[in-house]
Amino acid sequence: MALLDVRGLRTGYEGIPVVFGIDLSVDEGEVIALLGANGAGKTSTLRAVSGMIPLLDGDVTFDGASIRGRPAEDIARRGLVHVPEGRGIFPSLGVEETLRMAGAFGKVPKDDLEARLEETYATFPRLAERRRQQAGTLSGGEQQMLALARGLIWRPKLLMIDEMSQGLAPRIVADLFEIVAAFPERGVSVLLVEQFVGRALEVARRAYVLEKGEISFAGTAAKLAKDEDFVKGSYLGDVAVERLPEDRRRQRDAVAAVEEVAVHLPPALLRALYERAEREGVAAEDLIRDAVAGRLEPATKKPSGRARKTSASTKKASTNGRKKATAKTGRRRG
Numbered sequence: 628m629a630l631l632d633v634r635g636l637r638t639g640y641e642g643i644p645v646v647f648g649i650d651l652s653v654d655e656g657e658v659i660a661l662l663g664a665n666g667a668g669k670t671s672t673l674r675a676v677s678g679m680i681p682l683l684d685g686d687v688t689f690d691g692a693s694i695r696g697r698p699a700e701d702i703a704r705r706g707l708v709h710v711p712e713g714r715g716i717f718p719s720l721g722v723e724e725t726l727r728m729a730g731a732f733g734k735v736p737k738d739d740l741e742a743r744l745e746e747t748y749a750t751f752p753r754l755a756e757r758r759r760q761q762a763g764t765l766s767g768g769e770q771q772m773l774a775l776a777r778g779l780i781w782r783p784k785l786l787m788i789d790e791m792s793q794g795l796a797p798r799i800v801a802d803l804f805e806i807v808a809a810f811p812e813r814g815v816s817v818l819l820v821e822q823f824v825g826r827a828l829e830v831a832r833r834a835y836v837l838e839k840g841e842i843s844f845a846g847t848a849a850k851l852a853k854d855e856d857f858v859k860g861s862y863l864g865d866v867a868v869e870r871l872p873e874d875r876r877r878q879r880d881a882v883a884a885v886e887e888v889a890v891h892l893p894p895a896l897l898r899a900l901y902e903r904a905e906r907e908g909v910a911a912e913d914l915i916r917d918a919v920a921g922r923l924e925p926a927t928k929k930p931s932g933r934a935r936k937t938s939a940s941t942k943k944a945s946t947n948g949r950k951k952a953t954a955k956t957g958r959r960r961g
């Protein structure tokens with residue numbers, strides 16, 4: 628039986644489908660590539676599988692049970708972990724602090740956390756060297772390692788990785804692919820969304836190509852690798868990214884903002900923390916750090932000292948501008 632079995636998946640935004648009834652599966656020990664042009668529906672597929680956006684139709688079975696309609700954090704705790712596009716790193720948190728925080732949200736037993744940290748550092752020795760460093764000061768490749776490490780600390784059965792090579796130099800991308808190719812040896816299967824088609828086909832056993840929300844190829848990676856036009860990338864970018872009306876664009880920004888933080892945080896908690904951060908004019912990451920450390924005091928009507936200090940620069944932060952507020956704070960501190 629497949630570890631992940633997606634049948635007739637239809638998903639989209641505000642009831643408007645962008646993925647039209649696709650089937651795909653991942654077996655234990657497999658690396659699978661999900662490829663396609665910009666706007667083809669790859670990210671939306673991952674979001675639907677990990678419970679971030681609803682299924683309009685179809686079913687998703689993971690590890691023998693249907694996960695359709697399950698909350699994102701429940702799906703992640705079952706071992707299906709999504710490493711979103713954009714990495715979602717808090718710039719002012721330290722490397723180890725980020726990993727411990729992920730462990731706390733993933734309910735990793737305290738007596739197991741140290742072993743998992745060491746296991747993660749063994750996979751990413753660069754992160755071990757930088758364990759006390761602020762995440763915002765890491766290179767792009769190291770930030771991607773941190774995003775992967777944060778997923779691995781949960782000891783997932785399946786890691787879904789969205790565009791890990793985005794914006795990275797080819798040498799770094801090659802290193803990351805080598806690391807990911809070895810995940811199945813430690814019991815982690817991989818579903819990889821990638822624009823670096825050649826590399827992805829080298830590490831994947833099978834591949835799917837999405838075209839305008841439908842599967843146009845399903846087969847072995849070796850077979851797809853022989854399709855020179857496809858691999859050369861002439862295929863990519865053929866499909867123009869649809870222009871979205873303003874309200875759909877806003878919704879997309881909101882989804883992206885949640886992903887940026889960490890797909891592992893319970894959405895309700897995240898929303899509450901963001902709302903409070905905006906109300907108090909402080910950085911959301913400070914509140915999240917306090918919450919994890921058990922230091923978060925109940926909200927008061929009066930702005931706190933921290934709020935008074937930072938309100939001038941963050942007052943403008945609106946719901947849409949969460950990303951910007953986080954980045955701003957990171958720069959100021961780092």
Ligand code: ATP
Pocket residue numbers: 640645663664665666667668669670671672868869871875876878879880882
């Ligand atoms: P890319 O590589 O550009 O991310 P993709 O294959 O991952 O492409 P998706 O991001 O899944 O494609 O986008 C599929 C379609 O859904 C596109 O038309 C896109 O504009 C639309 N879309 C994506 N996110 C949202 C959103 N939050 N709200 C509304 N429409 C969205």
